[in-house]
Amino acid sequence: MSENPDDFLTEEDLAWELSYFSLMTELKRKNSSRYEDLASRLSVGGEEILELPTGVYKISVDKNGCGYSCREADGKNFQRLGWVKLTENPAERITAITDALAECEARAQIDA
Amino acid sequence: MDKFLHRLKASISLTLAIFISSSFLATAAGAVATPPKTKCFIEVQNAHISTSILEQQGRLAVKVNAKSQCNFPQSSVILTVKIFKEGLGAPHLVAQRSTRAENPKSKGFEVKNQFTFAYCKNTTKSKYFGVASARATIRGKSYITPPVWSEKTLELDCGT
Numbered sequence: 001m002s003e004n005p006d007d008f009l010t011e012e013d014l015a016w017e018l019s020y021f022s023l024m025t026e027l028k029r030k031n032s033s034r035y036e037d038l039a040s041r042l043s044v045g046g047e048e049i050l051e052l053p054t055g056v057y058k059i060s061v062d063k064n065g066c067g068y069s070c071r072e073a074d075g076k077n078f079q080r081l082g083w084v085k086l087t088e089n090p091a092e093r094i095t096a097i098t099d100a101l102a103e104c105e106a107r108a109q110i111d112a
Numbered sequence: 113m114d115k116f117l118h119r120l121k122a123s124i125s126l127t128l129a130i131f132i133s134s135s136f137l138a139t140a141a142g143a144v145a146t147p148p149k150t151k152c153f154i155e156v157q158n159a160h161i162s163t164s165i166l167e168q169q170g171r172l173a174v175k176v177n178a179k180s181q182c183n184f185p186q187s188s189v190i191l192t193v194k195i196f197k198e199g200l201g202a203p204h205l206v207a208q209r210s211t212r213a214e215n216p217k218s219k220g221f222e223v224k225n226q227f228t229f230a231y232c233k234n235t236t237k238s239k240y241f242g243v244a245s246a247r248a249t250i251r252g253k254s255y256i257t258p259p260v261w262s263e264k265t266l267e268l269d270c271g272t
Contacts, residue, residue, distance in 0.1 A: 008157055008177050013226055014164070020227065021168035073214055079190070082209045084230060085272070092233070099231065107227075111215060 020110055027109075028102040039097035042066070043090060050101075052108040059097075059104060061086070066097050068104040081107060150250050152182035154260040159195060159240035161268055162229055172232035174206075174270045176242030176262060179224045186248040187219040193228035197272060198239040198265060206230045206240075206272045213247075223248075236271030 009017070028035065042048060042061040050057040056071040058078050065085045069078035084100055086093045155178060162175035178193045180186065192210040196203040207230035211218045225244070242262040248255055 008155075008179070009224075009226060013224065017164040017226055018168055021165050025169050070212060079213060080210060081212060083205075083207065085204070085206045096231075107212075 020106060023110060024099075024102045024106040027105050028098065031102070031105070032098075035098045035101045036094065038101060039094045042097055043093045050104065050108075052105060054108045054111060057104050057108060059101060061093075061097060063088075066093075066100045068100055070108070148183070150182065150184050150255070152180060152186070152246075152248075152250070152255070152257060154178060154180050154191070154244050154246055154257055156193070156242050156244045156260050156262045158262045158264045158266050159242055159268060160266070161232075161270060165229060165231075172235070172270055173229045174232060174240050174268055174272065175229040176240075176244075177224065177226045177228070178242065178244035178260075179222055180244075180246045180248065180257065181222045182248070182250060183221075184250050185220055186223060186250050188213040189218040189223040189246060189248040191218075191223055191225040191244060191246045193225045194243045195228060195230055196241055196243065198241070203241070230272045232268075232270035232272060234271040235269040237267050237269055238271055239265050239267045240270075241265040 038048060038059075042059060045062050047058055047060045050059065058069045058071070060067045060069070063086075065083050067080055067083040069080045071078055082100065082103060084096055086096050157177045159174050159176050162173045165171060165173040165175065174195060176193050176195050178191060180189055180191050190210050190213050192208060194208040195206050197206050207228060209225060209228040211223060211225050217223065228242070241264070243259045245259040246257040248257075
């Protein structure tokens with residue numbers, strides 16, 4: 001069992017990680033207004049389909065959390081890619097959904 | 113104590129060998145030969161504060177990495193990592209991420225999930241552990257690896 005994260009990830013993995021987390025930051029900055037509008041709408045619960053250049057993604061929000069999925073090649077099903085717990089605090093919910101939107105789009109862009 | 117033993121047992125047994133193929137190949141002479149066993153295991157890191165996220169985003173986050181390794185190439189690997197937080201009552205899920213089955217990186221002898229994290233809201237000390245499981249196709253068959261726990265539950269300065 002690796003105690004040190006550095007033992008677990010190669011130089012290449014670490015480089016990938018840095019570009020991925022940096023891309024999330026960049027997307028959040030670039031799309032802040034769109035993400036916040038969408039997050040406010042979704043905050044009470046619901047789903048939104050994101051048609052991105054690399055595929056179709058779905059953001060789902062309910063009382064407990066926010067998840068995102070991508071449409072599989074068969075065109076019918078969605079594979080769940082991520083989920084985060086949401087609190088009941090409205091501002092915290094919007095922040096967390098905004099983060100999830102940036103993450104979903106980063107994964108789509110970086111093909112993760 | 114029971115929970116500890118359960119985790120320890122799961123870690124030991126699942127780390128050794130998970131998949132054992134029960135199929136047999138009939139040879140031309142009619143004899144039955146056993147193909148090499150498919151051996152896979154999942155390794156899950158302990159929860160830690162991510163330096164990459166802190167460096168790139170200036171935010172504290174708890175992160176758990178995992179990898180699925182096999183002695184045969186895997187494909188369509190969905191390696192799911194869950195982060196649980198301990199507190200009053202039962203541990204509760206704070207975040208989970210899965211590798212995308214159709215991603216080119218989700219195949220080969222080793223597949224990693226290095227993007228499972230939860231942002232910290234504050235620096236309140238909290239205890240976290242990770243659990244990983246996988247689904248993959250190996251030699252044309254679908255396999256499921258049962259959940260594997262991280263070795264330790266660690267207290268981090270990260271309230272979620």
